[in-house]
Amino acid sequence: MAMAIAFPEATNLGDGGTTTPQQPKLDGVSFSQVKMQRPPHLTDYLPHLKTFPNPLDQNQFFHPSNGFYLTTSDVVLRQIIYDLSSSSSANPSQHLAYQRAGPRKEIFFDPGHVRAAIVTCGGLCPGVNTVIRELVVGLWELYGVREILGLKAGYRGFYSMAEPVALNPKIVHNWHKIGGTMLETSRGGFDLDKIVNAIQHRCFNQVFIIGGDGTMRGAVKIFDEIRRRKLNVAIVGIPKTVDNDVGIIDRSFGFQTAVDMAQQAINAAHVEAESAVNGVGLVKLMGRSTGHITLHSTLSSRDVDCCLIPENEFYLEGKGGLFEFLEHRLKQNGHAVLVVAEGAGQNMIPRSDAQKEERDESGNPVFLDVGGWLKSELKKWWSRDHPGDLFTVKYIDPTYMIRAVPANATDNLNCTLLAHSAIHGVMAGYTGFVVGPVNGNYVCMPVQEVAEAKNPVNTGDHKWAWVRSVTNQPDFLRS
Ligand SMILES: Nc1ncnc2c1ncn2[C@@H]1O[C@H](COP(=O)(O)OP(=O)(O)OP(=O)(O)O)[C@@H](O)[C@H]1O
Numbered sequence: 001m002a003m004a005i006a007f008p009e010a011t012n013l014g015d016g017g018t019t020t021p022q023q024p025k026l027d028g029v030s031f032s033q034v035k036m037q038r039p040p041h042l043t044d045y046l047p048h049l050k051t052f053p054n055p056l057d058q059n060q061f062f063h064p065s066n067g068f069y070l071t072t073s074d075v076v077l078r079q080i081i082y083d084l085s086s087s088s089s090a091n092p093s094q095h096l097a098y099q100r101a102g103p104r105k106e107i108f109f110d111p112g113h114v115r116a117a118i119v120t121c122g123g124l125c126p127g128v129n130t131v132i133r134e135l136v137v138g139l140w141e142l143y144g145v146r147e148i149l150g151l152k153a154g155y156r157g158f159y160s161m162a163e164p165v166a167l168n169p170k171i172v173h174n175w176h177k178i179g180g181t182m183l184e185t186s187r188g189g190f191d192l193d194k195i196v197n198a199i200q201h202r203c204f205n206q207v208f209i210i211g212g213d214g215t216m217r218g219a220v221k222i223f224d225e226i227r228r229r230k231l232n233v234a235i236v237g238i239p240k241t242v243d244n245d246v247g248i249i250d251r252s253f254g255f256q257t258a259v260d261m262a263q264q265a266i267n268a269a270h271v272e273a274e275s276a277v278n279g280v281g282l283v284k285l286m287g288r289s290t291g292h293i294t295l296h297s298t299l300s301s302r303d304v305d306c307c308l309i310p311e312n313e314f315y316l317e318g319k320g321g322l323f324e325f326l327e328h329r330l331k332q333n334g335h336a337v338l339v340v341a342e343g344a345g346q347n348m349i350p351r352s353d354a355q356k357e358e359r360d361e362s363g364n365p366v367f368l369d370v371g372g373w374l375k376s377e378l379k380k381w382w383s384r385d386h387p388g389d390l391f392t393v394k395y396i397d398p399t400y401m402i403r404a405v406p407a408n409a410t411d412n413l414n415c416t417l418l419a420h421s422a423i424h425g426v427m428a429g430y431t432g433f434v435v436g437p438v439n440g441n442y443v444c445m446p447v448q449e450v451a452e453a454k455n456p457v458n459t460g461d462h463k464w465a466w467v468r469s470v471t472n473q474p475d476f477l478r479s
């Protein structure tokens with residue numbers, strides 16, 4: 001259950017500020033223990049900015065009701081799970097809270113003078129085009145913004161020769177049905193000075209940055225430099241990661257679509273394995289440092305015999321190893337399905353010194369193909385231990401097929417709410433922030449905090465325990 005609490009009007013909600021006049025209590029939690037993770041605001045360094053009434057007041061189709069506009073006292077608690085035995089160390093002494101995302105009665109931009117920029121960075125993810133579409137339509141329809149520019153091909157689009165594209169609702173109207181990013185994306189090309197100079201020279205005053213963990217680390221630097229130069233420019237990040245490796249938020253958009261798409265590969269692997277004598281279906285799924293796609297695909301499919309993720313090291317030979325497990329499973333069922341995340345098992349794959357150093361343009365390590373390596377190890381093992389017996393490994397690597405698709409309905413809705421959260425937040429003067437769902441409610445969080453937060457699979461929790469009991473796979477803890 002979400003715990004969005006409306007405080008009585010707070011007197012001091014500055015960075016780390018926590019005081020409220022009446023110190024109310026909720027189920028034994030004193031509000032004085034709440035620590036606001038307040039997003040930065042333009043007035044932190046431009047204290048005399050003018051405010052404007054929210055144009056939603058004048059919207060001819062919609063009349064804001066009581067409570068429609070949020071204030072600084074509308075917050076969402078980060079933690080909603082507690083152990084009521086008071087001595088437990090699971091309970092924090094302070095409760096982190098984020099500002100709820102949504103429209104504010106007063107805004108800090110004259111919509112007629114807004115020049116908004118949208119950029120997409122990093123790998124593709126289902127729903128990127130939906131976010132762009134909803135940013136454009138939302139800025140245009142809700143606030144009457146008319147200058148919206150799409151930058152081409154990631155961060156380098158700020159300063160490259162490619163001219164930004166003028167966007168309007170007509171141009172973007174069916175983008176939510178298209179996979180990829182119509183603005184194009186790229187890795188690398190982060191040149192801080194050139195980017196911030198370009199923001200100044202092109203007179204952008206709202207910058208919407210859609211990207212993953214690397215992109216958010218870049219957004220922190222852009223925000224810091226904008227603040228250092230005291231520019232009236234709001235920066236907002238919208239987390240995009242098919243791997244679901246960004247922390248704090250419940251889930252990143254596009255992730256569920258990717259899990260849906262992965263089912264097709266797992267089903268095919270299952271059919272191939274079942275139709276062979278001693279058949280193994282092997283599927284490799286995306287997940288550089290986190291195994292969320294692999295884990296969720298395993299739990300959704302129920303045809304998976306073993307799920308291998310980067311957070312849980314595995315080994316092949318000996319007691320409790322993968323080969324011993326497969327030996328039993330093949331004897332029992334005649335077939336088995338393995339699903340492996342691309343970042344799993346990387347330490348076991350032999351590689352040259354040059355391969356160890358290899359990085360992509362953004363500085364991410366380049367992985368070797370764990371699926372291809374596993375397939376060859378499985379074949380070696382079988383011919384060594386069962387010479388002459390039939391054995392088949394069918395390896396399926398759907399790679400980009402799970403992310404180069406339009407978002408499903410759930411992800412599309414998430415994209416819409418994210419875009420609207422970003423627009424309302426920026427209009428309200430927030431900057432250096434990221435929007436996302438926390439405990440089911442959309443919030444504005446400091447970009448610095450999100451850029452530092454990771455989201456590994458917790459192999460100590462019940463979800464991973466459930467994977468183990470669904471598959472009965474070994475825990476790979478050498479005894
Ligand atoms: N520490 C950093 N500082 C500044 N810029 C960065 C940093 N890390 C990455 N970037 C830039 O952010 C952009 C995207 O980074 P990256 O390729 O790692 O993808 P990402 O945003 O993490 O998305 P994903 O991993 O989900 O595809 C690139 O332009 C890269 O140069």
Ligand SMILES: O=P(O)(O)OC[C@H]1O[C@](O)(CO)[C@@H](O)[C@@H]1O
Pocket residue numbers: 123124187212241242243286287288342360403
């Ligand atoms: O080949 P590209 O476009 O660099 O992207 C591949 C990577 O992007 C991701 O989808 C997201 O980081 C990873 O799962 C994958 O390793």
Ligand SMILES: [Mg+2]
Pocket residue numbers: 122212213214
């Ligand atoms: Mg990344």
